[in-house]
Amino acid sequence: MSKLEPKSTNVAPQTDKVAGPWYEAWRSFKKSKIAVVGAGIVLFFIIVALIGPWIAPQGINDQVLANRLLKPSREFWLGTDDFGRDILSRIIHGARISLWVGFFSVIGSVVVGSILGIVAGYYGKWIDTIISRVFDIMLAFPSILLAIAVVSVLGPSLQNALIAIAIINVPNFGRLIRSKVLSIKEEEYITSAKAIGMQDIRILFSHILPNSMAPVIVQGTLAIATAIIEAAALGFLGLGAEAPLPEWGKMLADARVNFINAPWTMIFPGLAIMLTVLGFNLMGDGLRDALDPRMKS
Amino acid sequence: MTEPLLKVEGLKKYFPIRKGLLSRVSGHVKAVDDVSFYVNKGETLGIVGESGCGKSTTGRMLMRLLEPSEGKVFFDGKELTSISSDDMRKARREIQMVFQDPYASLNPRHTIEKILEEPLIVHGIGNPKERKKKVRDFLEIVGLSSYHAKRYPHQFSGGQRQRIGIARALMTNPKLIIADEPVSALDVSIQAQVLNLMQDLQKELNLTYIFIAHDLGVVRHISDRVGVMYLGKMVEVAVSEKLYDKPLHPYTQALLSAVPVPDPNFVRDQILIKGDIPSPSNPPSGCTFHTRCPFKMDVCTKIVPKLVEVEPGHSVACHLYGEQAQQ
Numbered sequence: 001m002s003k004l005e006p007k008s009t010n011v012a013p014q015t016d017k018v019a020g021p022w023y024e025a026w027r028s029f030k031k032s033k034i035a036v037v038g039a040g041i042v043l044f045f046i047i048v049a050l051i052g053p054w055i056a057p058q059g060i061n062d063q064v065l066a067n068r069l070l071k072p073s074r075e076f077w078l079g080t081d082d083f084g085r086d087i088l089s090r091i092i093h094g095a096r097i098s099l100w101v102g103f104f105s106v107i108g109s110v111v112v113g114s115i116l117g118i119v120a121g122y123y124g125k126w127i128d129t130i131i132s133r134v135f136d137i138m139l140a141f142p143s144i145l146l147a148i149a150v151v152s153v154l155g156p157s158l159q160n161a162l163i164a165i166a167i168i169n170v171p172n173f174g175r176l177i178r179s180k181v182l183s184i185k186e187e188e189y190i191t192s193a194k195a196i197g198m199q200d201i202r203i204l205f206s207h208i209l210p211n212s213m214a215p216v217i218v219q220g221t222l223a224i225a226t227a228i229i230e231a232a233a234l235g236f237l238g239l240g241a242e243a244p245l246p247e248w249g250k251m252l253a254d255a256r257v258n259f260i261n262a263p264w265t266m267i268f269p270g271l272a273i274m275l276t277v278l279g280f281n282l283m284g285d286g287l288r289d290a291l292d293p294r295m296k297s
Numbered sequence: 298m299t300e301p302l303l304k305v306e307g308l309k310k311y312f313p314i315r316k317g318l319l320s321r322v323s324g325h326v327k328a329v330d331d332v333s334f335y336v337n338k339g340e341t342l343g344i345v346g347e348s349g350c351g352k353s354t355t356g357r358m359l360m361r362l363l364e365p366s367e368g369k370v371f372f373d374g375k376e377l378t379s380i381s382s383d384d385m386r387k388a389r390r391e392i393q394m395v396f397q398d399p400y401a402s403l404n405p406r407h408t409i410e411k412i413l414e415e416p417l418i419v420h421g422i423g424n425p426k427e428r429k430k431k432v433r434d435f436l437e438i439v440g441l442s443s444y445h446a447k448r449y450p451h452q453f454s455g456g457q458r459q460r461i462g463i464a465r466a467l468m469t470n471p472k473l474i475i476a477d478e479p480v481s482a483l484d485v486s487i488q489a490q491v492l493n494l495m496q497d498l499q500k501e502l503n504l505t506y507i508f509i510a511h512d513l514g515v516v517r518h519i520s521d522r523v524g525v526m527y528l529g530k531m532v533e534v535a536v537s538e539k540l541y542d543k544p545l546h547p548y549t550q551a552l553l554s555a556v557p558v559p560d561p562n563f564v565r566d567q568i569l570i571k572g573d574i575p576s577p578s579n580p581p582s583g584c585t586f587h588t589r590c591p592f593k594m595d596v597c598t599k600i601v602p603k604l605v606e607v608e609p610g611h612s613v614a615c616h617l618y619g620e621q622a623q624q
Contacts, residue, residue, distance in 0.1 A: 021406055021449065188401035194362055195396075196416045196465070197389035206415075210406050 035286020041279030113173025
């Protein structure tokens with residue numbers, strides 16, 4: 001082997017900077033201003049959620065009945081609700097709940113959906129038929145209806161709302177991964193991995209899975225937005241977070257009685273939901289442009 | 298040169314054609330139909346044929362990337378078609394493959410180092426430090442530089458990628474390399490570089506090649522012996538010079554007469570064969586070439602000609618030659 005002389009190279013030495021696929025994606029993501037704004041909003045809410053307990057001006061459940069339904073003022077920036085609780089403090093805490101539900105329900109659906117999608121796509125045949133038909137059945141229901149059904153079975157609580165949202169999102173990710181796996185497993189680098197003598201399981205996790213992740217990240221970001229709305233909807237219907245948790249949807253529901261004479265009780269939690277969802281959607285669109293190779297020039 | 302490294306007997310691949318609601322098997326595409334050949338240690342066997350003649354399918358069956366429908370493959374004394382799929386996986390350490398499309402055969406998300414290290418990891422060769430060293434050594438051997446290891450496939454040209462593909466095939470020190478049209482996706486100038494690299498490597502590392510291609514010039518350049526395939530069958534196998542100087546099978550004659558000659562005064566005596574290649578799902582009876590053959594006889598439509606050695610080192614499957622013609 002050492003007898004072989006290194007042959008001359010036909011590439012001029014360049015800087016040692018390595019532009020990996022993720023770095024390229026980040027560069028193209030940065031170019032879209034709207035996406036960066038979206039990411040900024042998301043980041044803002046994440047920070048608020050993380051440091052919430054330290055920045056909230058009042059306790060979330062400090063009921064001072066003398067301060068009922070106060071207008072936004074210097075003391076209570078976003079006003080107070082019908083128990084005299086500070087709405088700003090409650091929204092800050094609510095960010096924690098909403099993001100927590102959003103992230104973990106999506107992580108749950110991605111993990112379960114990925115496993116089912118990979119099994120269906122890679123092994124095919126009857127197992128694919130079964131998994132795909134189950135997905136079809138689940139997708140035939142309106143998602144919120146299915147979530148309500150799941151919560152009614154499990155009992156209303158924030159945790160069960162999270163589980164319900166995770167379950168209804170599984171078929172979306174499952175289908176996405178399945179279709180991705182179907183196309184990737186025909187790629188020649190998969191055949192070459194087999195030709196090397198690689199084990200199936202290694203091919204799945206080291207070649208197929210990383211290459212099918214891009215659309216999942218996009219779909220995941222958008223799904224967090226949907227999950228936040230669904231959690232709020234379940235909270236609004238009384239099937240999610242229970243009093244006195246400051247869940248945004250629950251806050252909206254509680255404000256129904258008073259919103260004519262105290263509109264701030266409804267406007268600000270609504271705005272919080274809208275902004276967070278908008279942030280995730282903008283970021284998701286930006287990610288799609290950055291990660292989808294077909295959009296690249 | 299006594300015992301062949303690889304011996305193939307009666308290899309067949311039939312793909313079922315399914316029709317209707319219940320996917321009944323209504324017929325078979327005979328992609329490879331009863332192919333036998335051998336490859337000696339250290340030599341290069343070229344396999345040529347038009348697209349769809351089953352040459353790639355044959356290559357893939359040798360590694361059992363496609364399961365053969367019938368037939369036996371003997372490699373280095375071992376029978377490969379009957380061993381378990383896990384044993385086959387391990388046996389691939391000795392048989393490696395170079396693929397046609399260097400743009401598709403490298404995982405775009407892995408660095409070159411990871412791509413080249415993977416065969417070693419899979420077969421449990423060396424420790425991380427030794428593996429990294431070997432990756433760098435092989436990058437140099439195939440004409441790249443060790444600092445390329447940290448890069449991604451998209452940062453290389455087609456020729457360079459094919460060098461990486463070749464390096465990957467060499468990582469486990471295989472005995473046999475199946476090259477499935479390794480240069481047909483490359484520019485002509487790059488083709489020569491890659492072919493020369495493959496020849497140098499063969500000499501240095503004592504490799505055996507099965508070189509699948511549709512370009513007769515390329516195959517002539519690299520092969521010791523050449524097999525010509527038509528419609529899933531091997532119609533002629535001969536030592537390179539013999540095949541190119543004195544082709545026997547009418548199909549080989551027609552193929553060779555189509556090779557362009559770089560001489561403007563050369564008057565080509567081209568043999569044109571009529572019609573299209575018949576469907577492999579319904580191949581003609583007897584000799585599959587009889588529908589297009591200029592020398593068709595009665596016997597050709599009835600009896601399948603066998604591949605017989607008509608002179609040392611030259612076998613042909615045609616009724617014009619051998620004992621079938623003498624009768």
